[in-house]
Amino acid sequence: MQVQLARWGNSLGIRIPKDIASQVGLHDGARVDIRAEGDRIVITADRPRYSLDELMKGVTPEAMREAFDWGPDAGREIVEE
DSSP, rough: OOOHHHHHHTTTEEEOOOHHHTTTTTTTTTEEEEEEEEEEEEEEEEOOOHHHHHHHTTTTTTHHHHHHOOOOGGGGGGOOO
16 A cells, blocks of 8 residues: 655654554554664564563562462461561
């Protein structure tokens, strides 16, 4: 499919047809990565960026104990609470 470039300030802009954007999961406001590879321009959907708070949401000491259950304490690792 061919599309036409248009001037956008000091840059050139390209419109991505709706059906192609839908196929790769792009939407209005989505971020993309653009790079040159030889004589080609490669545009890829940007990976989502997560904050540490988002990644750690729901992680509690209790959940971590269940995730890393090594069995009952033995020897000097026994701690009296």
